[in-house]
Amino acid sequence: MAVRKMLGLQRRIKLIYNMPDVTLGVSLTRACNAKCNMCSMYNQDNYLSTPMDDKTFQKTIQIHNKFKKKYITLHAMGECLSHPRFKEYIDQLEREHFLVRISSNGYLVDRHMDTLIKKNIDFFRVSTDGWDKDSMMKYRGQDIERVYRNVKDFYRYYKGKKTRYQFSISLHIYPSMTEDNIRQMFDLWGECSDYIVVSFACNPFLNHEKAGPPVSIPEEGFGDYYYMVPRKKLACYRAMKGAYIQPNGDVLPCCNDYAGLLKLGNIHDEGFLDIFAGKRATSLRKEFKSGNPISCGKCYILYEFAPGMDKRIARLKELVPARHANRFKFSDY
Numbered sequence: 419m420a421v422r423k424m425l426g427l428q429r430r431i432k433l434i435y436n437m438p439d440v441t442l443g444v445s446l447t448r449a450c451n452a453k454c455n456m457c458s459m460y461n462q463d464n465y466l467s468t469p470m471d472d473k474t475f476q477k478t479i480q481i482h483n484k485f486k487k488k489y490i491t492l493h494a495m496g497e498c499l500s501h502p503r504f505k506e507y508i509d510q511l512e513r514e515h516f517l518v519r520i521s522s523n524g525y526l527v528d529r530h531m532d533t534l535i536k537k538n539i540d541f542f543r544v545s546t547d548g549w550d551k552d553s554m555m556k557y558r559g560q561d562i563e564r565v566y567r568n569v570k571d572f573y574r575y576y577k578g579k580k581t582r583y584q585f586s587i588s589l590h591i592y593p594s595m596t597e598d599n600i601r602q603m604f605d606l607w608g609e610c611s612d613y614i615v616v617s618f619a620c621n622p623f624l625n626h627e628k629a630g631p632p633v634s635i636p637e638e639g640f641g642d643y644y645y646m647v648p649r650k651k652l653a654c655y656r657a658m659k660g661a662y663i664q665p666n667g668d669v670l671p672c673c674n675d676y677a678g679l680l681k682l683g684n685i686h687d688e689g690f691l692d693i694f695a696g697k698r699a700t701s702l703r704k705e706f707k708s709g710n711p712i713s714c715g716k717c718y719i720l721y722e723f724a725p726g727m728d729k730r731i732a733r734l735k736e737l738v739p740a741r742h743a744n745r746f747k748f749s750d751y
Contacts, residue, residue, distance in 0.1 A: 518541075
């Protein structure tokens with residue numbers, strides 16, 4: 419027993435003096451006021467519903483300080499703007515000289531206009547889809563009039579302020595969208611941000627359907643999503659470096675694991691370094707290094723789009739209105 423304790427102490431001292439490379443993320447809440455088609459929350463058991471409390475938030479700050487992190491990302495899961503203490507937390511992070519990264523669905527932007535232009539906000543993006551009432555409801559489950567008004571008003575307000583970031587919008591493309599639909603969507607959102615990132619929506623049912631390496635799925639099984647096939651090399655930066663702190667203190671290696679299948683530990687039960695270097699985390703990394711991630715779910719990161727997406731991207735670029743051409747960036751993910 420004494421030898422085991424000594425070995426544990428030696429391992430912890432080694433970790434302290436040789437800090438591992440960690441990608442940290444914080445979920446202030448797992449609640450969300452949208453129901454996006456491509457979100458894996460809706461094909462898993464969303465086991466958390468309460469927002470992060472003050473005790474957990476203060477611990478997350480301590481962890482970021484220990485790793486000398488300059489940035490703190492608050493949008494790992496859920497709609498962070500819905501947290502009842504969002505403004506107070508941003509104010510505290512400003513006092514403690516943290517830069518903050520935020521992603522939102524835009525529905526509550528009007529409540530936080532001044533907070534979102536604070537000098538310590540380093541990244542702010544709204545992720546949305548649709549061009550009219552029916553399409554927004556289909557792809558996002560939201561009222562397009564409210565979201566569009568919020569985004570447009572915020573962009574107008576933001577343009578008159580000095581911020582660290584360029585305000586961006588993220589749009590997703592689905593096979594059911596016609597070229598005319600896409601033109602309308604590009605035109606609608608084209609004047610509401612500094613730039614827009616366009617990508618193809620990934621089927622949420624690829625995320626942690628069950629443990630085991632990815633398997634081939636018939637093309638017709640992808641529904642309203644572009645066809646994907648398993649990657650030849652199964653690598654995941656999240657599994658190797660990720661640590662996403664949940665509202666209750668759980669630590670997950672992945673922000674798609676809403677069901678907590680890969681829970682590494684809880685910051686209220688043990689030290690973060692012990693969690694990140696613990697048996698569960700080490701075992702998961704070994705699986706990926708061996709090319710056989712049997713514990714991980716069938717995540718979309720382990721898949722790639724079937725050949726031909728480069729041609730689709732080239733066609734999408736042709737659909738951008740000329741006056742917005744410099745605002746759009748295209749990605750195959």
